[in-house]
Every structure is written in structure tokens, then in C-alpha cells.
Amino acid sequence: MTIHVDDAAGLYVHVPFCLRKCPYCDFASGTELALVADWLRAIKREMGFYGDFAPRFDSLYLGGGTPSLLAADELASLVEALEDHFAFSPDTEITLEVNPDDVTPQSLQHYRELGINRLSLGVQSFDDRELAFLGRRHDSSRSHRALAWAREAGFANLGLDLIYGLPGQIVEQWRRSLETALGFGPEHLSCYQLTIEAGTPLARRQAEGQFQRLSEEAEREFFLFTSRFLEEAGYLHYEISNFARGNENRSRHNRKYWNHTPYLGLGPGAHSFRDGRRWWNHRSLKDYCQTLNAGEAPVAGEEILTPEQTRLEALYLGLRTREGVDLNVLLKAQRGKIGLQEMVKAGLAKVRDNRLIPTRKGLVVADRLALGFMD
């Protein structure tokens, strides 16, 4: 079992504001921008609880919500407060999630000045009909413009978020979006197969029969196509939904979630993990602010992982990545050896350097792979 105790920790800040909610989104976010000041005050208080969380951080991820909605002074004040409270390594990866609609050459310049060195752009699609289905406020021309400006501003590490597998979509449409994306030479691509989350407007529309999701067979085809297409284009398919141009461009931050490195999450609904303990904040902005105003940490719940739970997480999270899982972790289960043989025989995984690595075919059914190693 690899425990990354010596690794630098990750820091996540949740900016829970959007101009409007996208119909597929189940993240904690709201549209009451008047509350930004309250949130900012609260999150600064929250930082005070975690001054000794880790000796140093080497990643900072400003996510949301829509962090690009923050005004220049708000963002500056947030980053300043973070630097006051926490120690960062000189090479810290600082990511900001941005909506293509929000950026301007000025804001991009400002981001650079604040030390942000990686942008994650919520492009989602380069097809305007798809963007309309997804309820996005931008159109593809905004994405084109934002990407060009980002490069001009000197961002050498760009990540694009894309969504595929929309109802009625065909692979050809998706290929066009991907090709357009590749035209900007992004260092990183997150390609999410559309998941219809319970309780979202999209789920309701599906229940009402307004559309039908893709068949399992089609979803498989899309997934395999994406993987093959991007790997042929020189990207590394390093996690179910994530592709990087070379190992060095993998998201440093996200990898911490997948290998039990300590991470601190600030803001409503954010999750933190350290030393086998995971805790999470109140999801509602109101509860979050109120708790902090009362002088308490805004923690809504926690769990202490048992060794078995740690193993289980290492197993399933590992099998979602191309780093795979240490065979020693696998073989602790009675089913380990049989599971291993079955999986290799079925072409779902390969053994390399004493690790079991899922193949592309294995990644398509990753949720089931871990079950094969459980007694």
C-alpha cells in the first residue's frame, strides 16, 4: 500500500457561484452573486482552522461553480489570503477554472499576475446545438476567442473540459469537437461522458421522456473512440476521463484525489483528506457561512477509513487510472489471484512492473473491475 505521506498536499477552493445553473450539474453552486462577499469573508475564516494542515502545498485548484465570475480584487484578495495562511512550493501548480464567456485579455493578464499557471476552460463542446442542450451561456466562438487569448497571455498549460455522449449525438459530431480542441494544442483534456445525475433538471427532462440517453453499446463506442483518437493524437489516457500531452501535463491536483495524498478543500461542499480521515463541509452556502460566523469549522461530516476501506479505495481508484494497482494490494484478497487471471485473460488489464494496469477495454468497465478482487 502506497501512502503518500511525504508528498506535498493539494489545496482546493470551491467558488460556489454561477450566473446560471447548467441543467446537468450537481455541484454545490448558486446564482446569488450578492453573497460573494460573505463567502469570501467565510472562506478566509475557514483558512484559519487549517494553518497546520500540511508543511507545504504544491497544487492549488480554484474550482466551482464559476471562479471566473470573481472580480479582480476578489480573486486577488482570495489568493493573497491563501498565501498568508499556507506554504506553497515554488513550482506550485495553480489552476483556475474559467468559463470561456468570462475571460478577457485583461482578466487573463490579471490571472497571470496572480501566479495562476494553468487554466481549465469549461468549453464542453464546439457545437452550438450541443452547447444549447447543455444549457451553457457561451457559444463556440467564445471558446475559440478565449483559447486564443489564453495562449496570447502566455498560458503554457491549458486544459479543456469537454462533454460527450449527448442524447442523439453521433461519433462524427464528437470527433469534430475533439479535432477543433486539438487545434489549440491543449496540454490537458478532460472528456466527460454525460452523466445524468439524479435531481438535476436534465434527469427530470429525461424522466419526462424529452430525450433518451445513449444505449450502453453506443456509450461504449464513444468511450473507446475517444481513448483511441486522443492516444493516436499523442495524448496519454491517464484516467477514465482525463488525457494529458505527456506525463508532466497530468493534473497534479486531481491525482492527489486518486492516491490518498492529503488534500484540503475549502468552501461549501468541499472534501478534505488526511491520515485516513475524510471530512466534508456544509454544502449550503448559508450553513457554511453561518457555522464560520459562529466561530466553528464548517464541517458537516467525516469518516475515518478502516484499512479495508483504504484498500478498497486504492483498488478502485487505481483501476480507474493507467498507473493501475500494486499487485501486493490486489493479492491481499483471496479472490486476488483468480480476479487477476480472469481480468488478464479477458483483456481487461495487463501486468507491468508488478502493477496491474487496466487496458482501454478495461477502463470501459472500470466500475466492475474492483469488484473482481473482492472476497
Next chain:
Amino acid sequence: MLPLTYWPWLIMHNIRNFSIIAHIDHGKSTLADRLIQATIMVPERLLKSQMLDTMELERERGITIKSNTITLPYRARDGKEYALNLIDTPGHVDFSYEVSRALASCEGVLLLVDASQGVEAQTLANLYLALEHNLAIIPVINKIDLPQADIPMVKEQIKRELGLDPDAAILCSAKEGIGIAAVLEAIVVSIPPPKGALSGPLTALIFDATYDPYRGTVVSCRVFDGKVKPGDTILLMSSGTPHKVEEVGLFGLTREPRRELAAGQVGYLIAGIKTVSDVRIGDTITLENNPAKEPLPGFTEVKPVVFASIYPVSADDYGALADALEKYKLNDASLVYQKDASAALGQGFRCGFLGLLHLEIVSERLAREFGQSLIMTVPGVRYEFTLSDGHVVAVDNPQHYPDPTRIKSTAEPYIKASIIIPERYVGAVMKLCLERRGVNPHFGNPSLGRVELSFEMPLAEVIIDFYDRLKSITQGYGSFDYDLIGYRSSDLVKLDILVNGERVDALGMIVHKDRARDWAVRVCERLKEEIPRQQFKIAIQGAIGGKIIARETISAFRKDVTAKCYGGDITRKRKLLEKQKAGKKRMKMVGAVEIPQSAFVAVLRTDKE
């Protein structure tokens, strides 16, 4: 009302031994409770409904599984005190031998008929049993308080179908306490006192045995001649084993020790008998130093007729299951079992039961009282195979099906089924019986609008969801009873179920050739519903020898992965996996396929077509 500790002088003239017999649900246990309440001061804490049905399962199902007996002290209108021995009988056809032994201990019965349901199949079967034993019969019409009660109709049935005097029938509502005094008085007046020779050699009939963890086996018996007291050495005549009597007594609400049990009395005897299996119901007890010449008539060794294997859900629990069975058997001599093994389900036991209800009771009690999680295979019967060398082998386990090339002929047990239904259901019930290979139908018209249908059928055809189907197609109005009538030659085959080409031994069964396809299709369909999809396609087949007669396919998982997994997703997803993992524990591996326990159960589930 007489105090609990008071018992009248037990001279034979003041004893009445009786049972209550009835079709299921006609209110036997409620009437018994009323009789107890009317005669014994029951302490408040014991006042639960259906006092005689002491097992939780009995209360729930409203049936008596294990009979209890009680002596009721009663001062009759003649001013004298009587001991009324109520010998409770199990209310199901599986236990007809036990019922017959209980009736053999009586001089009379209360024949209970539901005022709204009328005479049913078991009412008749019980009446015949009572007549066989020359018992005085008091018809009692129960549930007269119900709005649907139709007393003239029931009286007509009592006259025409039972041949009894309807004017002698007592009207009662055990639930409302109506007519209870009349019932008690009729017991004294209409049932003759026992006869017997106090001075003769001891003969006592064993009609029940229960296990007491502190005292060993408690034998319930009816003394016909002579006396027995603590210190006597008794012999159980069928086995000839001697036992020293430690205690005798009467059944009150608890056991009431007495100095002796004498001719005419009903009571218990404790004699250092370790398990109930050392005692045979129907056996005769006598004294070693003055033995009876002849045992009482009617003793038979009860043989199981329905067989199924049980396996622990988790192979680790085999030892616990073995212990549970051993303990269970202390109290149920009619269960027989031996070790069995299955490649799919591991170590288990092949069990023999008196019937399907007995099977259900055993499995439920093992689950409830002993906390065992079980998988039970499809029940079957004991088949007879005549081999080419002339040998006859009895096979009650499909895994022991003989080499088909050596089988010369096959035979299976038949029953005579007797079914009483309202006329309008005749067509549907005929169809059901014919589907189940019923032959020689016989019709009787016991009374207006009702039909008594009898069929000769293979026992194997009624042990799986026959009764449920009958009840369902007759909307609850059909009643059913059966007698075994012996073996008949039959064209039997072994049906194998294959999952991904691997034979699932626990699903194999012996069936009639004409029924094999139906079964194979049913089992394949059920398995298809229950076996979760896996990474590969799974074929489910039914086969006789090498010939495939049914097939279903479970398609493979094509895509199963969630797109994002950050922060909160990690815990949520782990919890889901933990749940699936717990489900997996209940799965059985056949080759590379995981078969959930529910699949083995689903195969048995009643068809609700």
C-alpha cells in the same frame, strides 16, 4: 372457574379425552384458547392469543405445527368435576400420521366448521380419521358472528357431506366467546369416558414428544391400561429399550408433576431419553417387569416423502448449520438428514421431510430460531429405478441419478388428491391437475354448488407450488388433501442446468420426460432474471444428457464506468462498492459466473401467471 392448581379426582368416569379437528383457518386454536380461558385461571402474562400455538411461526401462520396438550378442570352442570384432556393436533396433511396418533388417544372430537366457509377437504379427511377411530363426533359451527356466516348452508353440508346430525351442532364464535359453555358441556355429555384396566399391564400410546433442554425428551402419552410412576422401568415396545421414569404428570399451563399416570389419563413422562429421535410417535410404552403382550395397534415408522438439500449461504457457516440441524432435530424426529455436497454450493445436507409444509417449517425455523441463512434446492421425491441387472435403487437426490444406460424402468410415488371447490372453478382446477399429470379424475357432488374432485397424481407434481396455484385459481375457495397411494412406473429423466457450459449440480432435478421442457424453460428464465450481467455473455441452458432443451442468454456489460471521481464522489463510490461487495458474499461461483443466492430461491418461487 377453578384455580389453576386444583385438579379433580381423576377417576376414569370423570375424564374426557378429546381433540379439535378442523380445516386450516376454521378457528381451532382460537377455540382451544377459549376453552382454556373458560376453565383455567390464566395468569395475565400468559394471556396471548392462541396459547397452544407457542411457536412464533405458528402464530404467524395461524397453524399448529407442534401439538400441545392441556388438561382442563371443569365443573359440569351435573355438579361434578371433570378433567377434560384437550389433545391438540397438527393442522396439516403433512402430519396426518401424528394426527392419527393423537386421535387414537381420544374418545371424541370437536369437528369444527367455519360458518362462512363450510365443509372443506381437510374437514372431510379429519372426519374419516375420526370415524376410523370410532370417536364420538360433536359438530361445532364456528365464526357465527361473521356477516358472511351461512348457518343453514353449513348445517345442510354437515348433514349431506358429513352424514352427521345437524341438530347436534353447537353454534359458536370462539373469537367472541359465544357458545363456549355449550361446547364444554357437550364434551362431558357426548364424549364417553375412557375405558381401561387399572390393574392390567401398562400400555400407553406415545402421541408426541418434545425436547426440554434441562430434562431431555418429554413424552406425551395416553395411558390405556395400568399405571406408571417415577422409579418404574419402562420399555418402548418397538425398540425394546428400557428407560427409568424420572417424572410423570399432567399438562397444565406448565407441566404439573403427579405421583402416577393411570389408565384413561393423558399426560407426560420424563425418563432420561436424550433426544426425541429415540422416541417413535405411535409406539407403546409398557413396564419392563410386567410387559404388555401386544403393543397398541397403528404403529408405523413415518418416512420422509419430500427431499431437498440445504446449504449455508456462506461456506464458513457449514459447522453452524450442522449444529443447528442437530439441535433442531432434538425437537423434530420426523426430519431426517445426511451430508451432501455440491460443487456450486459447497458442503450441505440432504434432508427428508414429511411434506412441503414440513420442509418450509424446517427451513424457516432454522432461519429464525437458529439464525441460519440457507439456500435450498428444488424439492423432489424418492424415485425408484430398476436397473438392467434387476436391482432396484431408490434415489432421492438428483446427484445420485443412476447411469442412464443401465436404467431399465423408473417409478415415482403417486398420491390421491382430494379437492373441494365451488362448481365454477372445476374447469380451471381440472386443467391444473391435468397439467400436473393427474389421472383418473373422480367427481362427487357433496352438496349444491360444490364439487369434490379426486385425482391420482405424482407426488412430485404437488410439492412445488401446487397448493399455492390451487388457492390462487380458486380465489382461496379450493381446499386440498392427499394420501400416498404407492409407486407407479413413469418416464423419468435427469434435467441438468448449465451456466456458461458448467453444470450447476444444485439445480439438477429428476423430472417426468413430458415436463422436462417446461421446467427447463422456467428455470432458465428465472436464472436470467436473477444472474447479474458480467463482463462476458452468459449462456443458461437446460439439458437432458447432451441435448439442450432450453436456452437463455444474459448479455455482457458493455460499459460500466462513471465519468468523474473527485472529492465527494470517492466516498459515495466506495460505499456503493461496499454494498455490491456485501451482495457478492451471497453469490456462488459456478465456473467464472457469480450466481446470486436469490437465483436458487427464484427457481422455487411460485408462478404468478
